[in-house]
Amino acid sequence: MEIKIFETSEQLDSYAAELFTQLLNEKPNAVLGLATGSTPIGIYDKIVENFNHNKVSFSGATTYNLDEYVGLTPENDQSYAYYMNRHLFSRIDIPSSQTHLPNGMAENPEEECTRYDALLNAHPADIQLLGLGHNGHIGFNEPDGELSAGTHVVKLKEETREANARFFASMDEVPKEAYTMGVGSILKANTILLVVRGSDKARIVKEALTGPITTQVPASLLQTHPRVIVLLDREAGRMLE
Template identity: 35%
Template sequence: MRIIVEDTEEQFHIAAALEVTKQVVAKPESVITFAGGETTVGVHRELAQLCRQWRIDFSKMKAFTLDEYVGLSPDDPRSVSYRIRHQVLNPIGVQSDHIYMPDSMAEDLQQACSTYDRLLDEYPVDLEILGIGSNGHIGFNEPGTPFHLDTHVIHLASRTTQDKAGFFGAVGSVPEQGITVGIRRIMRSKQILLLAKGKGKSEIIRRALLGPITTDVPASVLQLHPSLTIIMDKAAAELL
């Protein structure tokens, strides 16, 4: 476990973007899983900036998204797929046929999960980028989610819908389900980059990194990964 604590939010964004950039420079054909959410918005912006400044070629890499809201089209600005494409994948020049996203609009969601797992089998993930929810979720793997699952459909916890309410306008507008890469699949990634910022994440980071490994705090399983890097700002790290 490698822990990096940055003094400011800007330094946090830059440090995380540099980790991704170093991966692609070392292996241009890297497979990287991207996460949505507020934590990664600034990271995506800095990654695009590094791409422009250093003229780094991201065209050979393959990108997966970690999760999606069931029922949202990838063209819906509220969808994870839309935000990741427009925040980072398009700006850094990832080829459209190198971008993979779960089909959350499928009539058969279980089949969509199986299809996504087959793609992940074909393209093993070199770097998994994760945020952490205030209840300890990674992806949409909510508290109580078994560790042995691959890609699956899950009902979002009330804590998650409350946290996302501002983005959707109201709690009642947040989709009830998500499709997410499962914890077993996450743990199969060669490297994991966990990102956390803000005082509101300090308690759950303490529990995830220093507490017992339990499905009550899904992120706690990351303690077992052989190549885990955590980047935080001072506020998120204050209880460590």
């Protein structure tokens, strides 16, 4: 596991964007596993900056997102499909047919999980971008006695809903369920890029990266992967030093 701590968010974002840029220049048809939330926004901005300076093309790339809320249409401004179009897809040269997320409006959730898993199994990610929840969740794989390997629908814990409530008009509007890529699928990626910011994440960073491997801290399973790159700002990494 390679851990890097940055003095500024801009330095972190630039470093992460460069990893994607280098990968695509070496392998134009790379498979990218992408994430949402506040953590990756600066990274996506830097990726777009590299694209605008003709340093990288996404025309041959394929993307698969970690998760999507159940019951939100792609046009809903709180859906992850909307987020990805706003922050990345509409700003680069990737064809929409090469971008993939779970379908939050699927009539049959079980069939949707099977469909998405088939895509993931056929196209393992060259790099998988991850954030880290306060309770150690990755994607929406919440702490539990056991974890699902494949794509599944998860009932979101209240602390996760509360953390996401700032994006919604009220708590009542925050979805209670989401599709998420399973931990098994995440661990199939060639490289995992874990990005964490803020002093409020320092404790869970230490627990996930140096504590026991347990399903009660899903991110601790990353310790079993042969190539994990962890990018932290100074505050998130303060308990590791």
